[in-house]
């Protein structure tokens with residue numbers, strides 16, 4: 510599987526998730542076999558105004574490769590300028606966000622609201638593709654709402670404008686995250702274009718990944734929410750897809766070992782005070798399905814130092830022995 514000239518070593522990618530898929534989490538997912546990762550979305554306007562916070566989101570490490578930086582915005586020239594600037598952070602791919610449903614992003618004309626104007630989607634793709642010498646991809650939804658399902662049209666326009674791959678989340682913007690994603694629409698997008706298609710929406714198990722690949726014909730699957738607190742899902746998906754071997758779920762002790770490594774890396778990058786604030790949601794996800802999870806989730810909200818986190822991990826392991 511290749512996106513432009515970028516070789517991918519497998520068929521399962523980590524989805525961009527603002528506030529979740531930061532560098533520490535992306536690295537853990539790559540350790541477990543994610544074949545491709547995408548940064549949290551970065552505002553092209555923020556970069557234009559020299560926002561340090563926007564620029565920080567683009568820091569990539571050599572451990573997480575291949576990696577894309579995802580940009581959002583509605584102005585072709587500003588997006589092209591942002592893409593050129595992003596190159597200094599060494600991405601393998603630039604991804605354009607045309608699927609974010611957040612009102613904050615949509616009211617400024619970016620994310621999924623771009624799909625209301627397919628020609629603008631094409632102009633943005635063309636401007637960005639002309640500005641950089643690495644592959645440019647776009648991430649879309651099925652459409653804005655049930656009355657304007659146009660993901661196929663947008664995918665074709667972006668392909669003509671120079672996109673090297675399309676990621677399609679099988680829901681409209683109006684649907685946000687429910688009901689379930691329409692995988693038959695992913696198949697329609699795959700049929701309509703000649704570039705690789707990455708299918709996305711509701712993959713929670715190795716079997717789902719295999720089913721999406723076979724039902725839609727997509728070239729790769731992308732996993733978001735199900736990877737939260739569950740990065741070994743990438744390894745489980747890959748061993749199922751590549752060897753038909755079903756890896757068991759990890760033990761509580763292994764889950765806590767990975768959680769500690771992840772949170773320690775997060776604090777190493779962002780500092781303990783900020784890192785532990787971000788860590789709480791991850792801790793709550795890591796205890797999902799374990800004995801005592803509801804109580805541990807409440808406890809996680811109160812934890813503010815790494816040493817408290819290690820003690821927490823010890824209590825979770827003890828409760829699950």
Ligand SMILES: Cc1cc2nc3c(=O)[nH]c(=O)nc-3n(C[C@H](O)[C@H](O)[C@H](O)COP(=O)(O)O)c2cc1C
Nearest residue numbers: 524525526527549550606678710711712732733734
């Ligand atoms: C917390 C959160 C943040 C997200 N942030 C982004 C983002 O920055 N860019 C983007 O294209 N999609 C974003 N998404 C959408 C996901 O990439 C993905 O398309 C969606 O969650 C469906 O996949 P899933 O069912 O595997 O979670 C976000 C989703 C969630 C839950």
